[in-house]
Amino acid sequence: MEEVDLPEQVDIIISEWMGFYLLHESMLESVLVARDRWLKPGGLMFPSMCYLYCALYSDTDFHHDTFGQWSDFHGLDFSPFASLVQISKCREPQVMIISDPRDSIVTDTEIVARLDLNTITREEIKEIDTVVELNVSKSSTIHGVAFWFECFFIGKEYCGVLSSSPFEDPTHWKQTVVLLADGVYMSGDTSPHLRIQLKQSTSNQRQYEIDLEFSDEYNEFDDEDDDEEEGEGRSSEEMKRLLIETLMAKYEQEGK
Numbered sequence: 001m002e003e004v005d006l007p008e009q010v011d012i013i014i015s016e017w018m019g020f021y022l023l024h025e026s027m028l029e030s031v032l033v034a035r036d037r038w039l040k041p042g043g044l045m046f047p048s049m050c051y052l053y054c055a056l057y058s059d060t061d062f063h064h065d066t067f068g069q070w071s072d073f074h075g076l077d078f079s080p081f082a083s084l085v086q087i088s089k090c091r092e093p094q095v096m097i098i099s100d101p102r103d104s105i106v107t108d109t110e111i112v113a114r115l116d117l118n119t120i121t122r123e124e125i126k127e128i129d130t131v132v133e134l135n136v137s138k139s140s141t142i143h144g145v146a147f148w149f150e151c152f153f154i155g156k157e158y159c160g161v162l163s164s165s166p167f168e169d170p171t172h173w174k175q176t177v178v179l180l181a182d183g184v185y186m187s188g189d190t191s192p193h194l195r196i197q198l199k200q201s202t203s204n205q206r207q208y209e210i211d212l213e214f215s216d217e218y219n220e221f222d223d224e225d226d227d228e229e230e231g232e233g234r235s236s237e238e239m240k241r242l243l244i245e246t247l248m249a250k251y252e253q254e255g256k
Contacts (some may be wrong), residue, residue, distance in 0.1 A: 004034075011043040016102040020095050021176040022052045022113075023198060024208050047151035047162065054147050054196065056186075057156035057177055058140040059104045067181070086181040086250070093210060094177045100145060101166035105146060108136040112147070112196055125256035129199040136190040140196050145194065145212055147176045176208055195218065235240040 013034055016253035019026030035045060040104040067086055071079045098104055115125070146166070153160040164173040185194065193215045 006038055006216075009038050009040045010043065011040055012046060013039055014046040015144070015216070018047075018050070018149065018151065018173065020173060021093070021208075021210075022050060023128075024093075024176075025206050027206070028115075028125060029122055029205055031042075031117070032120070032125075035117070044155065046153045048117055048154040049152045050115040050149060051111055051115065051152075052115075052128075052147060052149045053109050054112050054134075054145055054194070055105045055109050056107040056134050056136065056140075056142050056192075057104055057144040057146040058106045058142055058183075059098075059100075060141065060143070060183075063141075063143045063179075064109070066179070090179050090181050094144075094179060095174050096177060097170055098166035098175050105166060106138055106140040106142070108134050109181060110134060113198070126200045130194045131193055132197070133191055133193050136186045136188055136192070139186070139188045141185050141225070142180065143183050144177045144179040145196075147178075149173070151248040178212060184214075 013031065015027070015031045015034075017027040017031045039045070066089055067082060071077055071082075110131055112132065113128045148164045148166060150165065151162040152160070162171075164171045164175065166175050195211075195213040195215065197211040199209045199211070200208060
């Protein structure tokens, strides 16, 4: 894409650039290069807007199968290897289908990042640093943090949505879960704050590192953001409806 040469600029750029949890192994940088070089002023980007979401994840059976079975593996005790398995699994985000999201997604859904493909720059995607508040809906042992994304294709009169949500039909992107080595119990009235940092690898721009840090208060973090979080306390379906209405209104206004 960086080396392609076209005879003229184009009216629309369509690209399936998305990677796991939207950014990992994605081709977004190349798409932004193409946009800056070849998209006409007022041209369309498909997808037009992308959102990355997160929620807390609880699955006792999966956690036991992953970490807890080593004390009795076909009659043999492999407990000394358990810590090595934990380190390996927790260091590498797990790309998986969350099979029963209404039971295993135990908080509301929060927005981690919003990417406007018409305006976002390559510099802005090098690092995403945000703090979200996650309201626990029922007392649960938290085993990880789940990520998924939605992409909006905004035309003159229509807005299509591509979703990798666990509440929608499965896609090849599945969901991404960052596992915790030890489950953390949280009661149903808990609202933990979670700092999420996505950093582009210096050696490979298509790869990202995820850092997670829990806290009870925003002020325990540096560079805190006091802005009210979008989508706070809303269901996934309500958030999607509001996003579509907002995006359609935005692009209708810009097209006048």
